[in-house]
Amino acid sequence: MPAVSYVMPVLNEEGFLERAVETILSQDYAGEKEIVLALGPSRDASNSIAERIAAADPRVRLVANPERDIPAGLNHAIRASSHPVIIRVDAHSELTPDYTVRGVAALRETGAANVGGVMRAAGSSPVQRAIARGYNSPYGLGGGAYHGDGTPGPAESAYLGIFRREAIEAVGGYDPAILRGEDWELNLRIRRAGYLVWFEPALGVTYWPRGSFGDLAKQFFATGTWRAVLVRKYGRANPWRFFAPGLLVVSLAVSIVLLGLQVAGVLPWGWWSIGWSPLAAYALAICFAVWRIPGQRGLRDRLLTGATLVTMHTSWGMGFLRGILFGGGRVVDRSRA
Structure with missing residues (x-):
């Protein structure tokens, strides 16, 4: 099993960070693992939580993300990582135990440069559950394959992503000028460089969306703005x-x-x-x-x-x-x- 590097940008995630890291460390994967957390200038206890986690487990490493933006943080974490497979993770996401082993197997079997699975949104309050239903429905977010079950095959983009390092390095990593929609933009450049992006519905990720309509509106306004860019x-x-x-x-x-x-x-x-x-x-x-x-x-x-x-x-x-x-x-x- 090839060694894998998990990269995660962190900003104001005190309620989710520890659980997200736990699902990574508990992956049923025999290969070597490391986690690189790119710490932005959080206003909550995220950074102290990250420092405590890193002090307790040498597989967890920390880098600074002074720009605070997601693409910049991912690039910082990728540069600080060392393994041939790079797995993007999110503090608001929880991986299924077999996520890594299935993803690496798909990379090998398909020859893809990036493999992504299904984002399954979940909620703990009535409003958050309603928002999760919107995420999981084509009536909410449209026709993206990773918002619902489907058949494996070549894809336009991938949720999060399990990458071959050489593909990311070949296209120059994430564009730090694209503050939303950075996944789609990176995968477009990967495909234009001749690589394959693959959708594998056997990969499952639990995603915890925003918990209020006000926060949802802020998120989607920013997403729409950068889609227009x-x-x-x-x-x-x-x-x-x-x-x-x-x-x-x-x-x-x-x-x-x-x-x-x-x-x-x-x-x-x-x-x-x-x-x-x-x-x-x-x-x-x-x-x-x-x-x-x-x-x-x-x-x-x-x-x-x-x-x-x-x-x-x-x-x-x-x-x-x-x-x-x-x-x-x-x-x-x-x-x-």
Whole structure:
């Protein structure tokens, strides 16, 4: 079994860091392991927790990430690591015990440069569970393979990722200027360099999403903004589904304005009423999605699921429009802060 290096950026993760590291150290994998934590300037006890973990286990190493951004932290951790297989991990994720052995086997069997599996979101509160349902449903995040079960095969991108070091080094690592969507951007460069990215649904990762709608909105606004930056940079290489939330927000805004003008008596009802049909169609689509999404119990769950979907769609869409017009700037996800 080849030796593996796990790399994890850490910022304000005191409630999740210890458990995330435990799932790595307990991997059912016979090869040599090391964990490199890239510590940002956390405002909570994350860094002291990391120092305590590193002092107790020599397999855990620490590096500084003064830039605090995820891509920079990953690059710092990769440079400080030493093994031929690099596994990206997240403080809000928990690996299944066989994650590493299955991932390394897929690298060998397929010849891929990067292998990723399924992100299975989970929640502990009613709101977080609703947000998890949005993550796990195609009605929430669209058609990304790693948000649901599927068949193994070549992929556009990969969740987290189990990489061959030589592939990451060949393309220069993560782009520190891309503050969100860095996984997709890196995998695009890997594929353009002639390497294979592989989806392996047998790989499972539990992901703990944001726990409030306010934090979810911040996260998705930043995600939409940086998706627009990637659209400006890579154009048609982006799947069509990434344009949908921005178009949705524009159509909803037009519908609401027209409806408001009709209610105020500025416009007649007549044919102008066609203008707010996108608003009605979207409301019906949300009702249909809420009806189809599994795992809900009672009216409260369904209302929370509907609020989750609307927050995801509109926050991403508004961020996308901001990014198309003005670029990314320093829009970052501060919801973990």
